[in-house]
Amino acid sequence: MRTILHADLNNCFASIESISHPEYRQIPFAVGGDEEMRHGIILAKNDCAKKFGIKTGEPLLSARQKCPELKVVKPNFELYDEYCTAVRNLYSEYTDQVEPFGMDESWLDTSGSISLFGDGIKIANELRRRVKKEFDLTISVGVSYNKIFAKLGSDYKKPDAVTAITPENYREIVWGLPVEELLFVGRATKAKLNRFGVKTIGELANTSENFLVTQFGKNGRMLYSYANGLDMSPVRKLSQAETIKSIGNSTTTPRDMENATDAKLIFNLLSEQVCRRLRKHRLKGSVVQIHLRSNDLTSFERQMQLNAPTDISSEVCKAAMELLLSNYNFALPLRSVGVRVTQLCDADTPVQLSFFTDSKHQEKLQKIEKIKDVINDRYGRYTICPAVILSDKTLFPEYDPATVTSCFKSH
Ligand SMILES: [Mg+2]
Incomplete structure (x- = not known):
């Protein structure tokens, strides 16, 4: 059985800004576009801003209505890129299979690293401690035997947490979650599944694979395998990362x-x-x-x-x-x-x-x-x-x- 980790930097942009401005940690704070420039949306917010119901992607104007004292700074993508790359380099000390997903998330296949560094949970906790100590940032990590469940694990508990999803406990942890939490289940797929009465990942897992294939083509097979923990897709090596086109x-x-x-x-x-x-x-x-x-x-x-x-x-x-x-x-x-x-x-x-x-x-x-x-x-x-x-x-x-x-x- 493979050991796959998914590590996610928590509130990435907002947390990076707070490193040089610790005072932002105590107040509702967000990173967003410029209000006067007509394209202002919230790109990231801290937990304090979350309590006001502020969401990523929301226009700044409506965020301000929820929280007039919200502190907003403009994004500095170069800085975020530097931090995210440095954190990924730390991951690659544990395995050469580190596959970035977006700027601040990565999958790691640590199956071959166990004799050197211990089991998945031990490695996950070590990463969590080191990222905190060396970068003053927190990550949440999912540990599982496939990429899909590892990703669900890192979403399950955050910030600064580790969640293990095993063949023994996945029904308990994963199957109760809404179906749209599953990777690649977008709005249209969710709506269609909901129409068939499939609202949770467990209900999806227990739907006939043939029925899903008739409704979604080959994506139906993918949905079925994701929900049942049968995804076998490999974690790419960092050197095979998609090249910039x-x-x-x-x-x-x-x-x-x-x-x-x-x-x-x-x-x-x-x-x-x-x-x-x-x-x-x-x-x-x-x-x-x-x-x-x-x-x-x-x-x-x-x-x-x-x-x-x-x-x-x-x-x-x-x-x-x-x-x-x-x-x-x-x-x-x-x-x-x-x-x-x-x-x-x-x-x-x-x-x-x-x-x-x-x-x-x-x-x-x-x-x-x-x-x-x-x-x-x-x-x-x-x-x-x-x-x-x-x-x-x-x-x-x-x-x-x-x-x-x-x-x-x-x-
Ligand atoms: Mg993140």
């Missing part, structure tokens, strides 16, 4: 973008951020994609192939502007835009020198970007940036990275 940023501006000059400011900003992240991951990309959403909320995407892969902001911005100008006439103002770079390759991959690119000029730009990174890392993000970014405070009021949402896309 694209890097993009998008933003909703404080006021609508009325023309190409407005859009150029924001494309410059987004290209700076996207390329900075490309360089941080030692990647280059050869396709630039833009996403446009007008103020009637219709949206579309356009993309173009570059002559050679790049991580240079000015090149990405130039491509983004070309796409914009040939595809949009500003009959309607834009409410939000995004820039994404795809078809990524390792930054060191040798490239075919093109007749059309001036490689000397590119080398120069590359050097400038490197120096820019060093200075901005040290003195703050927009210490050196294209002046156009700072030219209109009604579009970009402050040089604050958190006004921009960022996301990795791996498929």
